[in-house]
Amino acid sequence: MNDDFLKRMRKPPRREFANELYERISKPMNEPRYRIEPFVLRRAALTLGTVILLLLLTLMVSPAARTFAEEQFRQIGALIFRPADTQPAKAPTALPTAPAPSDMNPPESATLLEDASRLSGFTVLAPNYLPKGYQVASVWSIDHQDSGVYVVSTFRHAANNQFLLLNQIDYTPGASFEQSYGDNEQLSDVSVRGGAGVWITGRLMTDPTDHSPKLQAEPQLYPTNWLVWQEGEITYALFGNGLSQQEMIKIAESLGR
Amino acid sequence: MIKAKARVQSWFRAPVTEEEFEHLYRIELPKIYNFFRYRVGDGPLAEDLTAVTFEKAWRKRHRYRHDLASFSTWLFTIARRVAIDHYRKQRPISSLESISHLTADETPEELTQKRSDFDRLSLLLTQLEDRNRELVALRYGAGLTNRAIAGLTGLSESNVGVILHRTLKQLRVDWEEAK
Numbered sequence: 001m002n003d004d005f006l007k008r009m010r011k012p013p014r015r016e017f018a019n020e021l022y023e024r025i026s027k028p029m030n031e032p033r034y035r036i037e038p039f040v041l042r043r044a045a046l047t048l049g050t051v052i053l054l055l056l057l058t059l060m061v062s063p064a065a066r067t068f069a070e071e072q073f074r075q076i077g078a079l080i081f082r083p084a085d086t087q088p089a090k091a092p093t094a095l096p097t098a099p100a101p102s103d104m105n106p107p108e109s110a111t112l113l114e115d116a117s118r119l120s121g122f123t124v125l126a127p128n129y130l131p132k133g134y135q136v137a138s139v140w141s142i143d144h145q146d147s148g149v150y151v152v153s154t155f156r157h158a159a160n161n162q163f164l165l166l167n168q169i170d171y172t173p174g175a176s177f178e179q180s181y182g183d184n185e186q187l188s189d190v191s192v193r194g195g196a197g198v199w200i201t202g203r204l205m206t207d208p209t210d211h212s213p214k215l216q217a218e219p220q221l222y223p224t225n226w227l228v229w230q231e232g233e234i235t236y237a238l239f240g241n242g243l244s245q246q247e248m249i250k251i252a253e254s255l256g257r
Numbered sequence: 258m259i260k261a262k263a264r265v266q267s268w269f270r271a272p273v274t275e276e277e278f279e280h281l282y283r284i285e286l287p288k289i290y291n292f293f294r295y296r297v298g299d300g301p302l303a304e305d306l307t308a309v310t311f312e313k314a315w316r317k318r319h320r321y322r323h324d325l326a327s328f329s330t331w332l333f334t335i336a337r338r339v340a341i342d343h344y345r346k347q348r349p350i351s352s353l354e355s356i357s358h359l360t361a362d363e364t365p366e367e368l369t370q371k372r373s374d375f376d377r378l379s380l381l382l383t384q385l386e387d388r389n390r391e392l393v394a395l396r397y398g399a400g401l402t403n404r405a406i407a408g409l410t411g412l413s414e415s416n417v418g419v420i421l422h423r424t425l426k427q428l429r430v431d432w433e434e435a436k
Contacts, residue, residue: 021308
């Protein structure tokens with residue numbers, strides 16, 4: 001079909017129009033190539049505002065969210081303010097692991113207090129008082145780790161499956177007693193042996209004196225109490241699953257050479 | 258060979274440059290202008306919408322990539338949207354109303370007698386369905402092929418051909434009658 005009557009009506013744009021238009025659109029050619037449109041900025045601001053509002057509402061309504069946020073802030077703060085020469089934090093003590101030194105370097109053992117002091121390089125103390133039913137479960141264990149020298153003595157209650165450990169640690173410079181605590185743990189300040197100490201309750205851990213295969217297969221967690229203090233360069237941690245703060249302090253007060 | 262291939266690939270993925278834009282502007286301007294003349298009518302409006310199309314194309318030039326479409330296809334995609342926006346904004350005084358206004362005082366026959374050929378054609382085009390008028394504008398205004406129109410509109414090439422054939426047939430009859 002003849003379509004000439006349609007085609008022949010095309011006409012070129014006016015020369016003035018073509019030139020003016022090109023001149024007009026040429027002007028912004030010198031502008032930055034990636035200019036952010038105002039509506040994009042407005043939309044981004046609106047989205048950001050909405051997200052912040054939702055976040056605040058969530059924090060106001062949900063205790064779990066608040067706890068999580070607190071934990072995140074605390075960890076960020078620990079990352080920022082930790083001295084440069086400190087070592088990476090150890091695993092949180094709320095984990096079902098015993099705080100005994102690892103087996104990477106087999107620990108030495110000593111049956112006499114003098115030998116323990118000689119092997120550890122510092123004066124090791126022993127309790128002169130133990131609550132009724134508790135007795136020594138193992139010889140002194142002296143473990144040389146990168147983070148310091150750990151001297152561990154273990155006690156058990158013969159009848160009611162309770163354990164008690166005394167760690168005496170000479171930390172290497174930069175290392176210190178684990179400062180990360182789980183939500184289930186409660187901390188309070190106490191006075192021990194004439195100085196300041198920390199009383200920790202609710203810390204979950206397995207029985208470090210139990211090496212039975214059954215425990216390995218089905219780890220059982222016990223809430224434990226800890227008494228931690230420092231004397232000179234040595235950090236002391238007395239902990240177990242059956243003793244009160246009063247009994248722990250009494251044991252601590254009895255420590256001697 | 259590998260360098261040449263890499264260079265070609267690089268060009269395909271590169272946005273259009275200022276020099277290329279000026280060159281393409283000179284080529285595409287008459288097509289876009291005539292597309293709008295056939296789409297919305299002759300006069301300042303066609304020029305305005307042409308200007309809007311090229312201004313948008315320039316602002317968005319960094320989004321254009323050689324490997325995704327030809328510059329012409331990309332430009333007509335913008336032009337079609339500009340036309341749609343125009344009709345959306347101008348709906349109360351759209352072509353249908355223009356017709357009623359035109360026919361209020363004079364019949365199309367009387368009016369067409371007084372006008373140039375293109376005015377007559379414009380009047381006939383306003384009576385087409387919106388889609389058909391757009392196809393006519395793309396085919397006879399801009400001079401695109403049926404294949405290019407199919408690529409732009411999403412219709413099949415044969416469908417474009419059939420619609421244009423029927424539309425042209427009707428226009429031809431009306432054209433002869435309006436003489």
